[in-house]
Amino acid sequence: MGFQSLDVWRVPEVRGRLDWYFRVAVNEMPAKYLVCRRVEAPPDFREMGEDELWRLHEKLSESFHKLLEQVKKGSLELAELPAFRDSFLSVKVELVKRMVRHCNFCRWNCRVDRSNPTKLGTCQLDTTSRVSTYFHHRGEELPIRAPREAEQYSSHHATCAASSASTHTQ
Numbered sequence: 132m133g134f135q136s137l138d139v140w141r142v143p144e145v146r147g148r149l150d151w152y153f154r155v156a157v158n159e160m161p162a163k164y165l166v167c168r169r170v171e172a173p174p175d176f177r178e179m180g181e182d183e184l185w186r187l188h189e190k191l192s193e194s195f196h197k198l199l200e201q202v203k204k205g206s207l208e209l210a211e212l213p214a215f216r217d218s219f220l221s222v223k224v225e226l227v228k229r230m231v232r233h234c235n236f237c238r239w240n241c242r243v244d245r246s247n248p249t250k251l252g253t254c255q256l257d258t259t260s261r262v263s264t265y266f267h268h269r270g271e272e273l274p275i276r277a278p279r280e281a282e283q284y285s286s287h288h289a290t291c292a293a294s295s296a297s298t299h300t301q
């Protein structure tokens with residue numbers, strides 16, 4: 132049985148609430164990270180301070196939402212637009228790198244520098260990803276599912292929402 136013919140999609144409320152998920156899963160719509168890559172960032176954004184970067188993020192976010200609306204309406208084909216090396220997605224990655232130096236990824240708000248392993252927060256994580264298990268996994272959400280394997284990361288703290296077990300397919 133194919134994904135599209137699962138019984139759950141015959142429930143109007145589920146179909147309505149998960150409309151975007153469904154359309155990405157069946158390749159009717161692109162995943163949002165692909166839209167992010169079509170919003171160009173200025174070449175000097177890595178030299179910006181964090182506050183300035185957040186302002187840039189806000190500005191690019193507006194462009195992203197305009198683009199997304201056009202894609203949703205079908206008035207724009209994403210494949211016809213260039214994917215930029217420095218994009219809205221790159222700005223997000225840069226912000227994560229900055230935030231990890233005063234980590235506030237979850238409600239513990241430890242403000243520790245996880246890139247400096249002399250002091251760690253509640254989750255006891257630095258910036259290293261440790262693989263605890265590696266297995267065949269077919270239950271991941273379709274937009275991020277690949278047909279092969281999955282690994283699960285460890286060293287997370289049960290009370291830390293941001294660092295709880297995450298599964299990544301490749």
Ligand code: SF4
Nearest residue numbers: 234237240241252254
């Ligand atoms: S518990 Fe970990 S992820 Fe959460 S704020 Fe502290 S250091 Fe960051």
